[in-house]
Amino acid sequence: MNEELKVSKIKNGTVIDHIRAGMAPMVLKILGVERGFPEGVVMAMNVRSRQIGFKDVVKLENQFIPDDFVKKIAIVAPQATVNTIKEYKLVQKKQVELPHDLYGILRCLNRHCITNSAERVPSHFTVESREPIGLRCHYCEGLVETDSVESLL
Amino acid sequence: MHWHNRDVISIRDFTREEIELIIAKAKHIQPSQTELADKVMASLFFEPSTRTQLSFNTAIQRLGGSVIGFSGAEGSSVVKGETLSDTIKVVEKYADLIVIRHSSEGSARLAADVASIPVINAGDGANQHPTQTLMDLYTIDACQGKLDGLSIGMVGDLKYGRTVHSLATALTRFSNIKLRLISPPNLRMPSSFLRELEEPVPYSETEQLDLRGLDIVYVTRIQRERFADIEEYEKVRNAYVLDKKACEQLKTSASILHPLPRVNEISTDVDALPQAKYFEQVRNGVPVRMALLHLILKGA
Numbered sequence: 001m002n003e004e005l006k007v008s009k010i011k012n013g014t015v016i017d018h019i020r021a022g023m024a025p026m027v028l029k030i031l032g033v034e035r036g037f038p039e040g041v042v043m044a045m046n047v048r049s050r051q052i053g054f055k056d057v058v059k060l061e062n063q064f065i066p067d068d069f070v071k072k073i074a075i076v077a078p079q080a081t082v083n084t085i086k087e088y089k090l091v092q093k094k095q096v097e098l099p100h101d102l103y104g105i106l107r108c109l110n111r112h113c114i115t116n117s118a119e120r121v122p123s124h125f126t127v128e129s130r131e132p133i134g135l136r137c138h139y140c141e142g143l144v145e146t147d148s149v150e151s152l153l
Numbered sequence: 154m155h156w157h158n159r160d161v162i163s164i165r166d167f168t169r170e171e172i173e174l175i176i177a178k179a180k181h182i183q184p185s186q187t188e189l190a191d192k193v194m195a196s197l198f199f200e201p202s203t204r205t206q207l208s209f210n211t212a213i214q215r216l217g218g219s220v221i222g223f224s225g226a227e228g229s230s231v232v233k234g235e236t237l238s239d240t241i242k243v244v245e246k247y248a249d250l251i252v253i254r255h256s257s258e259g260s261a262r263l264a265a266d267v268a269s270i271p272v273i274n275a276g277d278g279a280n281q282h283p284t285q286t287l288m289d290l291y292t293i294d295a296c297q298g299k300l301d302g303l304s305i306g307m308v309g310d311l312k313y314g315r316t317v318h319s320l321a322t323a324l325t326r327f328s329n330i331k332l333r334l335i336s337p338p339n340l341r342m343p344s345s346f347l348r349e350l351e352e353p354v355p356y357s358e359t360e361q362l363d364l365r366g367l368d369i370v371y372v373t374r375i376q377r378e379r380f381a382d383i384e385e386y387e388k389v390r391n392a393y394v395l396d397k398k399a400c401e402q403l404k405t406s407a408s409i410l411h412p413l414p415r416v417n418e419i420s421t422d423v424d425a426l427p428q429a430k431y432f433e434q435v436r437n438g439v440p441v442r443m444a445l446l447h448l449i450l451k452g453a
Contacts, residue, residue: 112278114259119236121263139259140280141163143345 013039013061013085019077021046024056026076030069030153031060039063052079068105072153074098075106075133101126102135106152113140125152157452160265161273161445164283164319169326173300174453176291179437179444189218192450195248196222197240198275199231199255204413204435205275205285209252212442218450221247241267250450253277271449279315279379285412286319288441289371292434296408297368302329304366308393309335309373309418311342316412317373318346325353332356333367337389340375362393364402370395370428372411372418396420403428410434 019027024043028034033041040061049055056077065073065082073080074096084092104122108115115123115137124138132146144152160166194213198206201224210220223229230240237255241264244251253264254275261274261281276282294300305324307317311334321342324330332354334342341358350356364370372395380386395409400423403409411419411431423429 110258112256112258114237114257114263114277117257119238119257119263121238121259137259139262140278141165141259145345 009088010040010059010061010085011088013059013063014065015083015085016058016060016065016073016077017055017081017083018049018052019056019058019073019080020052021054021056023077024058026150026153027056027058027073027080030072030076031058031063031065033060070094070096071099071102072105075102075135075149075153078130078133098127098130101138106135108137108140108142109144109148109151110137110140110142113137113142115139156448157450158271159449160271161283161449162261162265163274163281164286164323167283167323167326172287172290172323172326175287175441175444175448176294178448179291179440182440182443182447184215186217188447189213189216189450192216192218192250193248194218194220194222194446195244195251196220196224197229197244197251197253197255198222198224199226199229199253199260200276201225202254202275204438205254205282208435208438209273209275209284209442209446211439212446215439216443216447218446222252237263238267241272245270250446273445273449276315279313281319282315283319284438284442284445285316286323287445288434288438289316289320289410289412290323291437291441292410292430293369293408295433295437296430297406300327303327303368304331304333305369305371306333306335306364306367307342307371307373308362308395310340310375310379311336311373312340313376313379314373317342317371320371321346321350321354325349330354333363334358335362335393336360337392339385340389340392362395362399364399364407366404367407368404370403370407370409372409372415374411374414374416374418391417393418394420395423397422397426400426400428 024045042059044057046054080096082094083090102125106123106125108123115121125135128134128136133149135144245268250271252273252275253261256278258278258280261277265272274281311317334356375390377386407428408430409428
């Protein structure tokens with residue numbers, strides 16, 4: 001991999017930087033980037049980084065990311081930064097942050113959990129550990145760890 | 154320590170000191186027709202139960218309180234399509250405390266989040282049954298005179314059995330506990346519980362019914378209803394049978410516990426052995442629940 005990876009700048013949109021190497025496809029999944037996505041998307045993987053060794057980068061043209069998605073990104077890429085670009089200029093740089101409680105943005109894997117019943121209760125997870133990630137369902141108390149956390153998204 | 158109007162949903166919510174306080178209170182609590190005379194307990198058993206419901210009903214009545222409620226969802230408005238949240242919001246207008254059993258895991262936590270009165274979880278699916286764990290601990294303490302420094306064996310279905318999961322979690326609150334997990338390979342304790350144990354409670358896993366050196370043998374039923382494949386159930390249903398012969402391995406001071414009902418995992422000839430404590434364990438459900446109800450409705 002080259003020391004410097006050159007990708008053209010975007011005029012308007014979002015650059016998600018410092019994604020843990022290998023996790024960019026997961027970030028794209030969270031953002032709903034798939035066939036037929038209406039805007040330009042660039043994904044770079046295994047780029048050398050002074051801060052975290054190797055990193056992934058995602059650039060999205062004309063897309064700005066709502067807070068709930070930023071929280072989800074924090075689950076798979078806890079060191080990522082979300083940069084908002086307007087007219088080629090960086091107008092906001094935000095470090096993703098995993099809150100202690102995650103409301104309504106994940107789906108519990110336990111099919112017997114009350115959140116998967118006709119009760120229509122929004123999911124609620126608490127972050128039990130951050131490195132490695134451990135999320136516990138507030139309701140059924142099921143613990144989801146690194147190897148299965150992707151299935152929640 | 155805050156007790157008045159407290160919810161009891163999961164054994165995870167309790168510290169060692171709180172568990173010890175319940176046990177101490179349960180040891181000394183006496184029947185009284187006046188202590189909770191003005192209190193009404195709503196007993197919402199969406200799933201039928203024999204021991205737990207009768208035990209709660211006995212406990213509140215021994216303290217002078219009264220009971221309303223139902224047993225089985227067919228006795229409730231659920232059959233008309235009412236949500237659990239709405240049922241709770243209605244019932245709280247009639248009662249001072251709710252005891253709930255429901256098949257959905259997390260149902261009791263939801264009830265507690267919705268209700269303005271205290272809620273006690275009497276079993277939510279395969280998740281938690283904290284008052285069972287409290288009476289297990291009470292029984293262990295009564296039989297062994299301590300809750301630290303014990304060798305405890307858990308036998309049978311360690312994968313789906315909520316009583317062993319809750320008890321294992323509770324044991325992390327105590328010191329020098331050694332755990333021997335005896336189960337068929339497909340009914341091992343889930344890794345998420347094993348990771349919780351790792352540091353505070355050293356454990357070993359085995360398929361052999363090795364009872365030597367144990368202070369407590371906690372036997373569980375292999376539950377047919379947990380198996381999607383009946384053939385898988387048939388393979389393991391008789392994996393362990395604790396009979397008089399197997400009990401020859403036991404220390405004379407050991408205690409055999411079982412949350413009941415049993416099927417054939419403990420032979421009836423074991424009942425007469427001095428180590429058999431499972432019917433005593435059932436009886437202990439009443440003072441433990443009396444203590445808990447008193448603490449919640451009157452404060453410490």
